[in-house]
Amino acid sequence: MLDFISLVKRRRSMRKFKPGLLDSADLNLILKAALMSPSSKGLHSWEFVLVTEPGVLCELAKCKTQGAEFLAEAPEAVVVLGDPAVSDVWIEDASVASTMMLLQAEDLGLGSCWVQIRGRFDAEGRPAGDNVKRLLEIPENLEVLSIIALGRKGMERKPFNEERLLMNKIHMGVFSNPFVK
Numbered sequence: 001m002l003d004f005i006s007l008v009k010r011r012r013s014m015r016k017f018k019p020g021l022l023d024s025a026d027l028n029l030i031l032k033a034a035l036m037s038p039s040s041k042g043l044h045s046w047e048f049v050l051v052t053e054p055g056v057l058c059e060l061a062k063c064k065t066q067g068a069e070f071l072a073e074a075p076e077a078v079v080v081l082g083d084p085a086v087s088d089v090w091i092e093d094a095s096v097a098s099t100m101m102l103l104q105a106e107d108l109g110l111g112s113c114w115v116q117i118r119g120r121f122d123a124e125g126r127p128a129g130d131n132v133k134r135l136l137e138i139p140e141n142l143e144v145l146s147i148i149a150l151g152r153k154g155m156e157r158k159p160f161n162e163e164r165l166l167m168n169k170i171h172m173g174v175f176s177n178p179f180v181k
């Protein structure tokens with residue numbers, strides 16, 4: 001296990017994967033990390049659908065106009081859902097759970113990438129979430145936030161360089177004051 005800041009530095013989006021499913025122990029840890037994510041009022045407004053079937057992954061890759069194509073070659077993916085009737089902040093709950101999976105995957109040395117579904121559309125203007133829901137038989141009351149692609153890393157990605165972080169995004173006390181290290 002890496003120390004946390006090294007883990008954060010090394011996590012980069014991975015869109016190329018080696019073939020082969022994850023070890024089930026690794027996959028379980030990733031799913032458990034999602035289930036242990038903080039949620040507003042502890043309401044756990046999320047649900048997750050694990051997809052490993054190559055034909056289904058190919059269909060998911062076509063659910064929106066761009067940015068999902070690489071799912072066709074991903075060994076597996078977790079579709080992250082939220083229930084607006086359970087929490088008015090289901091988007092935040094599902095986003096935190098998605099992030100936890102990205103970090104747990106990196107801790108295991110695995111590759112991952114967030115694919116945005118909420119607010120995205122296919123070429124005919126249909127919501128990407130409706131396409132995903134139809135394909136995976138997801139109940140109408142649930143919304144699709146994201147799909148987290150998972151697999152063994154298929155390429156090198158450079159870790160973040162601490163010297164190049166956007167420190168000007170941080171303000172001290174009032175917005176006009178720059179933060180000085």
Ligand SMILES: Cc1cc2nc3c(=O)[nH]c(=O)nc-3n(C[C@H](O)[C@H](O)[C@H](O)COP(=O)(O)O)c2cc1C
Nearest residue numbers: 011012013014015066067068113114115116117157
């Ligand atoms: C909310 C959100 C939506 C994203 N949607 C997509 C997407 O649809 N397709 C994709 O390939 N990457 C997507 N990404 C990954 C970003 O492109 C990536 O995090 C960003 O370019 C920074 O690169 P890094 O993750 O390697 O640091 C998304 C990331 C976030 C947080």
